[in-house]
Amino acid sequence: MNLTLKVWRQKNGQTPGHFETYPAKDVNEDMSFLEMLDVVNEELIASGKDPIAFDSDCREGICGACSLVINGVPHGGNRGTATCQLHMRHFKDGQTISIEPWRARAFPIIRDLVTNRSAFDRIIQSGGFISVNTGGTPDGNALPVAKEIADRSMDAAACIGCGACVAVCKNASAMLFVAAKVSHLNLLPQGHPEKNRRALAMVAQMDAEGFGACTVTGSCEAVCPKEISLNFIAKLNRDYGIAALKGH
Amino acid sequence: MALDSQSPSGPLAQKWDKHRFDLKLVNPANKRKFDVIVVGSGLAGASAAATLGELGYKVKCFCYQDSPRRAHSIAAQGGINAGKNYQNDGDSVYRLFYDTLKGGDFRARESNVYRLAQVSVNIIDQCVAQGVPFAREYGGLLANRSFGGAQVSRTFYARGQTGQQLLLGAYQALARQIGAGSVKMYPRTEMLDVVVVNGHAKGIVVRDLVSGEVSSHAADAVVLATGGYGNAFFLSTNAKGCNVTSIWRAYKKGAFMANPCYTQIHPTCIPVSGEHQSKLTLMSESLRNDGRVWVPKKKEDCGKAPASIPEDARDYYLERKYPSFGNLAPRDISSRAAKEACDQGRGIGPGGLGVYLDFSDAIQRLGLETIKGRYGNLFDMYEKITGENAYELPMRIYPAVHYTMGGTWVDYNMMSTLPGLFVIGEANFSDHGANRLGASALMQGLADGYFVLPYTIGNYFATSKLGKPSASSAEFKQAEEAINSFTRRLLNTKGKRTPTSLHRELGKLLWEKCGMARNEAGLKAALKRIPELREEFWRTVNVAGEALEFNQALEYAGRVADFMEFGELMCLDALHRKESCGGHFREEYQTPEGEAQRDDDNFAYAAAWEYQGADKAPVLHKEPLVYEEVHMSTRSYK
Numbered sequence: 001m002n003l004t005l006k007v008w009r010q011k012n013g014q015t016p017g018h019f020e021t022y023p024a025k026d027v028n029e030d031m032s033f034l035e036m037l038d039v040v041n042e043e044l045i046a047s048g049k050d051p052i053a054f055d056s057d058c059r060e061g062i063c064g065a066c067s068l069v070i071n072g073v074p075h076g077g078n079r080g081t082a083t084c085q086l087h088m089r090h091f092k093d094g095q096t097i098s099i100e101p102w103r104a105r106a107f108p109i110i111r112d113l114v115t116n117r118s119a120f121d122r123i124i125q126s127g128g129f130i131s132v133n134t135g136g137t138p139d140g141n142a143l144p145v146a147k148e149i150a151d152r153s154m155d156a157a158a159c160i161g162c163g164a165c166v167a168v169c170k171n172a173s174a175m176l177f178v179a180a181k182v183s184h185l186n187l188l189p190q191g192h193p194e195k196n197r198r199a200l201a202m203v204a205q206m207d208a209e210g211f212g213a214c215t216v217t218g219s220c221e222a223v224c225p226k227e228i229s230l231n232f233i234a235k236l237n238r239d240y241g242i243a244a245l246k247g248h
Numbered sequence: 249m250a251l252d253s254q255s256p257s258g259p260l261a262q263k264w265d266k267h268r269f270d271l272k273l274v275n276p277a278n279k280r281k282f283d284v285i286v287v288g289s290g291l292a293g294a295s296a297a298a299t300l301g302e303l304g305y306k307v308k309c310f311c312y313q314d315s316p317r318r319a320h321s322i323a324a325q326g327g328i329n330a331g332k333n334y335q336n337d338g339d340s341v342y343r344l345f346y347d348t349l350k351g352g353d354f355r356a357r358e359s360n361v362y363r364l365a366q367v368s369v370n371i372i373d374q375c376v377a378q379g380v381p382f383a384r385e386y387g388g389l390l391a392n393r394s395f396g397g398a399q400v401s402r403t404f405y406a407r408g409q410t411g412q413q414l415l416l417g418a419y420q421a422l423a424r425q426i427g428a429g430s431v432k433m434y435p436r437t438e439m440l441d442v443v444v445v446n447g448h449a450k451g452i453v454v455r456d457l458v459s460g461e462v463s464s465h466a467a468d469a470v471v472l473a474t475g476g477y478g479n480a481f482f483l484s485t486n487a488k489g490c491n492v493t494s495i496w497r498a499y500k501k502g503a504f505m506a507n508p509c510y511t512q513i514h515p516t517c518i519p520v521s522g523e524h525q526s527k528l529t530l531m532s533e534s535l536r537n538d539g540r541v542w543v544p545k546k547k548e549d550c551g552k553a554p555a556s557i558p559e560d561a562r563d564y565y566l567e568r569k570y571p572s573f574g575n576l577a578p579r580d581i582s583s584r585a586a587k588e589a590c591d592q593g594r595g596i597g598p599g600g601l602g603v604y605l606d607f608s609d610a611i612q613r614l615g616l617e618t619i620k621g622r623y624g625n626l627f628d629m630y631e632k633i634t635g636e637n638a639y640e641l642p643m644r645i646y647p648a649v650h651y652t653m654g655g656t657w658v659d660y661n662m663m664s665t666l667p668g669l670f671v672i673g674e675a676n677f678s679d680h681g682a683n684r685l686g687a688s689a690l691m692q693g694l695a696d697g698y699f700v701l702p703y704t705i706g707n708y709f710a711t712s713k714l715g716k717p718s719a720s721s722a723e724f725k726q727a728e729e730a731i732n733s734f735t736r737r738l739l740n741t742k743g744k745r746t747p748t749s750l751h752r753e754l755g756k757l758l759w760e761k762c763g764m765a766r767n768e769a770g771l772k773a774a775l776k777r778i779p780e781l782r783e784e785f786w787r788t789v790n791v792a793g794e795a796l797e798f799n800q801a802l803e804y805a806g807r808v809a810d811f812m813e814f815g816e817l818m819c820l821d822a823l824h825r826k827e828s829c830g831g832h833f834r835e836e837y838q839t840p841e842g843e844a845q846r847d848d849d850n851f852a853y854a855a856a857w858e859y860q861g862a863d864k865a866p867v868l869h870k871e872p873l874v875y876e877e878v879h880m881s882t883r884s885y886k
Contacts, residue, residue: 012798030521032633038526038748045746045792045801053800055314057487059527061629062412063318085632110458111798118435121315125427129420130379134299134698135370137377140404141334144388154381154406157413161317190379 001027001093005040007052008100013108019098029089033076034059034066036088037099053112059084061225064160067167068113069100074164074223082162082225102163104172106210117163119209120177127201128181130190149187156183158226165220165228171212176220178202179236180228186239196243203240251504251856251871254659255359260877261342264363267660268703272710279304282709283467283716285452287439287494289316291411291690292673293473294418295697301425303702308465309422310434310454312489312803317419320475320487321693324411325532325626326395327403328375328690330368335392339400341365346878348688351397351578352653352681353830353846354880355507357854357873359660360678367699368691372404374698378417382406395686396533397578397885403687408532408625414690418697438803440734441727442470442498442669445717449501449669453727455735457803460796462731464724468716469668469705472498473697476652476674478511480811480818481763482755484649485517485530491807492814495656495675503664504856504869506657506677508814509822512684512831513764514650515541515582518633519602528648529633531605531626533686536575538610538619539643541566541582543594543603550596554604554642565589573885580683580831580844581885583647587764588842590646597644606642647764651689653680653831654821657856657871661704662696665856667712670705672696677854682830735795738805743788747805750785754778754808754815762819767835771823775816782812817857817866824868827851848880 003024010017024040031039034056041051057065066083070076076086091097099113107115159180166174182199185191191198214233221230256267274282282305286297289311297309311319331344345365349356372390376382382404383391392401406413425431434454441453443464451466477492478484499505516531542564544550549557565585570577577585586603589595596602611619616639620627627638634644656664656671658678663670673693680688717723761774785808793799828837828844829851837845853870860866 028522028524030635031524032526035524035526039524042746042748045790046744050792051801053798057313057318057489058320058323059488060323060529061632062323062409063313063320063487065313065318080628081632085629087632087635089635114798116458117314121317121423121426121433121435124317124420124423129424130377131424132374132377132421133302134295134374134421134702137370137373140332140372140376140382141389143376145384146388147384147386150381150384153379154413157381157406157416158409160412161315184381185379188379188381190377 001029001088001091003027003091004096006096006098009052009112010109012111017109027088029087031088032059032084033070033086033088034084053114055114056084061085062160064162067102067115067162067164069102069167071098074102074167075225077223080225080227082160102167104166104211106172106174107163107166119211120161120163122209123174123178123202123205124181126205127194127198128185130185131194143189145189153184153187156180156187156228156232159228160226162225164223164225166211168219168223169212170217171215173214174206174211175214175233175236176224176228178206179232182239183232183235195239196246199236199239199243249665249869251657251869252659253357253871254661255357256660260358260362263359264366271703271707274706274709276304280306282306283308284469284471284705285310285465285467286471286473287452288319288473288475289419289422290319290321290473290475290673291415291418291693292697293319294415294422295694296471296473296672296701297431298418298421298425299698299702300705301428301430304430307425307431308434308467309431310437310439312436312438312457314436316422316433316435317416319415320490321415321690322412323487324690325408325530326534327393327405327410327687328371328414329395329402329687330372330404330691331365331402332369332372334390335401337400339402341369343400344368344402347398348679348685349681349878350883351685352683353844353883354681354852354875355829355854355873356679356681358875358877363700364679364692364695367695370699371691371694375414375417378421380406380413380417393534394537394576396536396576396582397685405534408534408623411690414694418694439494440497440731440806442501442666443723443727444501444666445721445723446714448667448712448714450717451719451724453724453731455731458798460799462728464719464728466716466719466724469670469708471670471672471701471705472656472675473673474675476655477814478649478652480755480815481649481758482752483520483525483528483759485514485528488527491810493807493810495671496810496814498656498664498666498669500859502666503669503671504657504858505655505817506854506856507654507821508818509762509825509832510653510682510830511649512579512651512653513583513647515579515586515647516605516645517648518630519597519644519646521598529629530648530650531630531643531645533579535605535623535626538622539575539605539607540564540609541575541603541605543589543596547593550594550600563594570885577885578683578685583764584833586647602644602646604642605645607638608642611639651684653677653682653684657854661707662701663704663708668708670701672701682832734806735802738789738791738802738809739795741786741789741791743790745788746790747801747808750781750789751808751811754781754811757781758815758818762822765833765835766822768823771819774819775823778812778816778819785809785812821855821857825851825855846882852880
């Protein structure tokens, strides 16, 4: 199939960006979206132009590096699929595809489609962990965890930290990301001692990074490549409320 | 130079305890005087950096990704082994040790493997305490599954995302130390050289991948945890950014490279779909617990719909050839058996390069819901990539490059032949011999990072009172200048070929001549071709952009340049090892049944190569593998 790409090009964070149009010819339907871009980049290099910069690494939907807004939707709108696992069989011959970076104040653009998502790391550093040092931990089976709890915790822990939830949100809120980490740890008995402190610290850091407020429209859940449930935001609100009441 | 493994004396089971006692300690108040550089933030790097930070050392951690959480450990699916014997099925530390040593075809160091099995039990405890959401039974205790090469259930898992959850545990421990100020993190920063001062590794040169600036960092010791070199083959299950650069450049500074020919070809990957393919995707080995591998008995049936091929016309070749392990035969053996079936013309799918992994029996026996519960995410992933529904059609799978057992030679303390340079995780050669068993990579990465290196590095500090140089000293300036001129050379060549096309050509050559099966003629041909290709690279490479900017083409070209050199050493090592063992299968050395034929009289050693300079042949050093406790048996899974 033949496609027309409208791609956001921006030299760096200081210069304004713009769309450029490129043809993508003879695209094979078994290609992934990123492999299609690889082919376009090979042609750009051959014609003496700078290739399109975009993040990707594992290319199997788990590292969370890839991050494209495709036709206005983060990761392209194929439910539960990150851009690297989106295949060209979902597109039609002759289609025009727009490709943009994540757009959020807290994710400044580095180049073209690449953004800086270090704000997420700083949120984790503020409390997204259980404070145990290496060594001296009890036997793994000393603390039974109900299967239902472990499973629910795992549902939240599946977050890959890609930032699609922020990119799609009209307020660029990071609530789903924060809720996933707070829920993963707060659900487990190991996470209980720091439950309150964690919820307060991570929400405070989220606000400090410039992410917007949550109005529970649910667009984050819809584009999440790991289909993290909106219910975790309810859990975060609850944990945060209790922590605030306890005046931690 | 004689290689000294520093393996402690005494009975096997007591070596590590004895060694820990013999190691010199650093006073808690003195730890903050020591700077440690950790390169890489996967399981080994993140766990080491976090633990060293907790102990009080001043740590700098570097990764090329935009966040330490993206290191490729994250993609490991199946699980992590530990000799807990929670299932009461006869497991023990000794059995895990023996299975790992045997799985590695008796080409690993006995003392290292025993220690690995010993600390495996601590890893599970540590990860549970960190909040890793391992699978549980209804009673609330930890669940286990079985994995290739073992007859007990000792694999702990978190759905099909065990690597992700373990890495996030280590990443969170690291994040805690970054927040506490004991670790400084440098994401999007690539290490390009080790700096040696007075014969010791005392720092690194890095490139800031955002600004393009090259700078130096000095320290009292350097730890490399930069993963494997599987991307030498271009197509592999590694992430796109995985590379050999850090250990290759350390090799050129005096850190010997051991057993580079030992590469693991994983039997269950999704077959290649075309020339555009940028990487291969693994389907977890855990699928072989319930899936049955088969090809048609007759060539003529290969094009037919699988459901139309009757039971008696199918060859369940693993069950036929290895009845006691069946579909759970180790990876090297399963991969070779798949290749053999395809070589006989019985492969299925495009180009005849595939075999079936069939779940219909398991679905009938256990029900669709149970299979969905166990492997749902893997079936979804398969459907995304191939467009096929594996609940209805059998999966098509084919072997692909997955893991590299070879790497930097290290002693029992994880220190390389370059003093002060420690190498941990997949980047070193130490624990898996010639073949790694499933669910053992996660175990080794975390063992090295949490429980081995933090002890042994203290001994280095306590005994080698050298101090650290300034990062503006002459050695660092020279190293920076060398990197800058390397970059200029890449950018100024302005040829006609892209780094991708040259890398693809190298990868194809290595896959054909130094892949699942090797022979003398093929390896000699590769050794002739690689220098030509390297020369072509430096004559024709076209690297877009400039040095002082965010330039992915430049990053990649530098990594390909290193693969162009490394590939030659890999073939040289494969040519010299005139035996078959584990992942290294030399066609000339096989039993009449087509199994690997080891030559313990002549090759029971680790081959460590010493760099001699560009265009000079490296020198081979041998570390004899002495087995005090176990008897080197012929590996049989029949």
